[in-house]
Amino acid sequence: MVGRSRVTTSAEGPVLPREPQTIATVSADSESPNHLRRILGTWDLVLMIIGTVIGSGIFLVPGAVLRAVGNSVPWALMVWLSGGVLSLLGALTYGELSAMKPRAGGLYVYIRDCYGPFVAFLFGWTLFFVISSGSVATLAVAFGNYLGEFIQLSAVNTKAVAVLMILVITVVNVLGTRKSANLLNVTTAIKVAAILGMSAVLLWRGTHPVLGDVARAGNLAPRGLGSGLAGFGLAMISVLWAYEGWQYVTYIAGETVNPQRTFPVAFLTGTAALIAIYLFANVGYMAALGTAGVASSTRVAATALGVVISGGAAKLVALAILISMFSAANAIILNAPRVYYAMAKDGIFFKSLSHVHPRFGTPALAVCVAGIWSAVLAATGTFEQLLTYVVFIGWIFYALAAACVFIYRKRSPDAARPYRVPAYPFTPIAFIIAAMALVANTIATQPARAGIGIGIVLLGAPIYAFWRRTAKPSNQGFSDHE
Numbered sequence: 001m002v003g004r005s006r007v008t009t010s011a012e013g014p015v016l017p018r019e020p021q022t023i024a025t026v027s028a029d030s031e032s033p034n035h036l037r038r039i040l041g042t043w044d045l046v047l048m049i050i051g052t053v054i055g056s057g058i059f060l061v062p063g064a065v066l067r068a069v070g071n072s073v074p075w076a077l078m079v080w081l082s083g084g085v086l087s088l089l090g091a092l093t094y095g096e097l098s099a100m101k102p103r104a105g106g107l108y109v110y111i112r113d114c115y116g117p118f119v120a121f122l123f124g125w126t127l128f129f130v131i132s133s134g135s136v137a138t139l140a141v142a143f144g145n146y147l148g149e150f151i152q153l154s155a156v157n158t159k160a161v162a163v164l165m166i167l168v169i170t171v172v173n174v175l176g177t178r179k180s181a182n183l184l185n186v187t188t189a190i191k192v193a194a195i196l197g198m199s200a201v202l203l204w205r206g207t208h209p210v211l212g213d214v215a216r217a218g219n220l221a222p223r224g225l226g227s228g229l230a231g232f233g234l235a236m237i238s239v240l241w242a243y244e245g246w247q248y249v250t251y252i253a254g255e256t257v258n259p260q261r262t263f264p265v266a267f268l269t270g271t272a273a274l275i276a277i278y279l280f281a282n283v284g285y286m287a288a289l290g291t292a293g294v295a296s297s298t299r300v301a302a303t304a305l306g307v308v309i310s311g312g313a314a315k316l317v318a319l320a321i322l323i324s325m326f327s328a329a330n331a332i333i334l335n336a337p338r339v340y341y342a343m344a345k346d347g348i349f350f351k352s353l354s355h356v357h358p359r360f361g362t363p364a365l366a367v368c369v370a371g372i373w374s375a376v377l378a379a380t381g382t383f384e385q386l387l388t389y390v391v392f393i394g395w396i397f398y399a400l401a402a403a404c405v406f407i408y409r410k411r412s413p414d415a416a417r418p419y420r421v422p423a424y425p426f427t428p429i430a431f432i433i434a435a436m437a438l439v440a441n442t443i444a445t446q447p448a449r450a451g452i453g454i455g456i457v458l459l460g461a462p463i464y465a466f467w468r469r470t471a472k473p474s475n476q477g478f479s480d481h482e
Contacts, residue, residue, distance in 0.1 A: 049270030057242030083239035084275030102259030105342030106250025170371030199284030206287030
């Protein structure tokens with residue numbers, strides 16, 4: 001195949017090619033048989049980032065954040081801003097990686113190239129077994145619960161609705177990447193409009209002087225239970241959960257047009273938009289309820305609208321949350337199977353998952369397997385326990401992926417880099433330190449839970465050994481895929 005570069009392996013892991021990657025290579029690969037086609041543009045990725053990240057967090061966690069910082073408005077807004085900046089640092093770092101290696105699988109490919117197939121498999125195994133599938137199951141079950149605002153559902157019927165929702169988004173994602181992206185674009189636009197509209201109404205009708213709270217010197221210091229840096233760190237955990245998901249867009253790099261330009265622009269635009277949306281929503285909540293009202297509410301959006309409009313506004317919030325969760329689940333099912341596709345290409349997952357549907361142009365079997373496992377987790381309820389133990393593990397892999405920017409620059413100094421992370425090396429270093437601090441905090445405060453989570457991840461080791469003994473990579477060696 002013209003222009004195809006191969007990554008060979010050694011005792012120390014994959015050895016990266018020294019020759020620069022060209023845009024012509026990307027184009028040639030994308031037109032090859034059994035390869036994914038590049039059809040997604042900049043705005044598709046921007047809306048994908050926003051759609052994946054905004055689930056239910058912004059409707060629920062602002063109260064917990066405000067309580068953690070002692071009801072201080074400036075500190076609460078600073079936590080939301082800091083969480084967004086941290087995500088932006090990671091996004092800017094991944095922008096260089098995505099522009100340099102625009103291949104299906106994203107983070108999996110970077111980790112495989114830099115740390116070897118075993119570490120990459122553990123990432124893919126954890127993503128498949130718990131993180132992505134558990135996230136879809138969580139969103140689907142929550143979807144069923146919120147549907148209860150409109151229809152009375154038993155516990156069994158709630159799970160049936162969850163499974164049905166997963167089935168719908170699985171079918172859409174099998175039928176075509178363009179179809180799924182179009183659906184995601186529409187649902188994301190609707191939920192962003194709903195959040196902005198809600199926030200504007202709350203700010204307009206609210207009676208609490210939020211800007212006065214911010215300016216008043218006596219309100220600058222946090223008070224009470226979550227005072228100081230400890231409260232800030234506790235609040236940051238909730239905020240990072242609300243920002244979780246922007247990294248998923250790297251998995252679909254093999255289907256992005258002009259990825260060398262598209263990814264940096266999409267990461268910057270999408271993350272900046274998220275920061276603005278979240279800050280605006282928080283200001284609206286505080287204008288409607290005041291600090292005490294926000295801090296005492298566990299369903300702050302419904303409570304705030306109920307105060308400024310009517311009690312029936314809870315249904316409007318429930319509708320917005322339903323659309324939001326459907327959009328986020330669809331985004332995950334769109335992105336995550338590309339990792340399993342890349343693993344299958346490397347011969348460390350079911351070979352059939354590397355097949356691209358000849359008519360729909362999607363990794364249809366990979367999408368179906370992801371949907372089926374997510375549905376099993378939703379139906380059995382096991383996702384709650386699994387996510388509780390494993391969700392922090394994702395940040396280990398996110399830090400490892402960010403560190404790949406240093407390894408690539410050292411091993412492949414002559415590779416084409418159409419975009420370079422700004423303020424290098426401080427940007428990736430800051431993101432890595434923050435990610436590892438979050439992991440260390442989890443291990444220190446919940447050692448038993450962290451130990452179980454690490455154990456679940458390491459269960460992938462014998463499975464990896466099995467695949468390495470029985471399967472052969474479809475490309476006869478680790479190589480770049482589209």
